[in-house]
Amino acid sequence: SSRRSSKVSKKPQVLTFDDIGGQERAKKELMEAMDFLNRADEISKLGIRPLKGILLTGPPGTGKTLMAKAAAHYTDSVFLAASGSEFVEMYVGVGASRIRDLFKEAKNRCAKEEKQNAIIFIDEIDVIGGKRDGGQQREYDQTLNQLLTEMDGIHSEDTPRILLIAATNRKEMLDSALLRPGRFDRHIQVDLPDKQGRMHILKLHANNKPLDPEVELEKVADETFQFSGAQLESVMNEAAIYAMRDGSETIGQQHLSFAIDKVMMGEKTDRESTQ
Numbered sequence: 276s277s278r279r280s281s282k283v284s285k286k287p288q289v290l291t292f293d294d295i296g297g298q299e300r301a302k303k304e305l306m307e308a309m310d311f312l313n314r315a316d317e318i319s320k321l322g323i324r325p326l327k328g329i330l331l332t333g334p335p336g337t338g339k340t341l342m343a344k345a346a347a348h349y350t351d352s353v354f355l356a357a358s359g360s361e362f363v364e365m366y367v368g369v370g371a372s373r374i375r376d377l378f379k380e381a382k383n384r385c386a387k388e389e390k391q392n393a394i395i396f397i398d399e400i401d402v403i404g405g406k407r408d409g410g411q412q413r414e415y416d417q418t419l420n421q422l423l424t425e426m427d428g429i430h431s432e433d434t435p436r437i438l439l440i441a442a443t444n445r446k447e448m449l450d451s452a453l454l455r456p457g458r459f460d461r462h463i464q465v466d467l468p469d470k471q472g473r474m475h476i477l478k479l480h481a482n483n484k485p486l487d488p489e490v491e492l493e494k495v496a497d498e499t500f501q502f503s504g505a506q507l508e509s510v511m512n513e514a515a516i517y518a519m520r521d522g523s524e525t526i527g528q529q530h531l532s533f534a535i536d537k538v539m540m541g542e543k544t545d546r547e548s549t550q
């Protein structure tokens with residue numbers, strides 16, 4: 276995740292739960308939580324406290340960002356995104372004001388676009404919300420405190436309604452203040468896809484590609500055990516590049532096999548070079 280810039284979004288603006296492969300349980304849980312937002316008036320009448328924060332946990336590249344975007348679409352919400360890594364080199368106080376601005380911008384955009392809800396997505400929340408007992412994270416205290424203050428300031432009768440969705444692949448690193456009731460108290464696990472999930476993801480990413488009729492995606496799904504969605508997307512893309520190099524107009528099984536090896540090797544070298 277640290278390799279991608281959060282500021283440059285190459286993904287399509289409209290993204291629905293149907294564009295996410297596999298992850299059936301996580302999608303269902305997230306949709307159920309989103310119905311809380313869709314039925315906020317009833318919920319407020321019953322005196323149920325508003326849902327303020329959802330934490331998506333799981334390994335990199337499994338579709339957490341896609342999930343947050345789909346949730347925004349499902350609830351007709353304004354979508355804003357930030358990443359914990361943006362805050363790394365900020366001077367004291369700048370992080371806190373960036374958080375304040377995010378909430379302000381959410382409200383402004385709701386007014387401008389006439390929307391009832393805003394979803395603020397914070398990727399790599401562990402960077403600003405890491406445990407505070409080590410002394411090491413002190414420079415992020417103000418940023419984290421500001422986030423907690425903003426969340427505590429959300430009330431059920433507020434319009435627009437603001438919901439935070441945060442993502443981390445290191446849940447155990449988070450400060451307990453973030454996980455308290457009324458904060459990120461709902462957790463959804465986004466795991467590596469199983470074989471069926473991998474098939475689904477491969478099909479989605481093969482959609483705009485000319486596959487040779489002899490290709491068996493099932494074989495690809497078999498050979499990509501423990502690949503993330505992001506890696507599967509890479510496999511399809513690399514296979515297309517191999518096809519181009521071959522001067523072939525379609526992607527064949529062999530191109531896919533090479534691509535699997537390439538993505539597998541690539542991951543290994545990445546890991547070795549960071550150790």
Ligand code: ATP
Nearest residue numbers: 276295296335336337338339340341476504505508
């Ligand atoms: P990170 O933790 O690294 O930020 P993430 O879990 O937020 O990762 P995304 O950014 O949502 O992952 O996914 C990266 C890319 O991988 C997506 O843009 C998409 O192309 C592909 N991808 C990942 N998961 C899926 C999925 N379940 N279905 C379809 N495509 C997927």
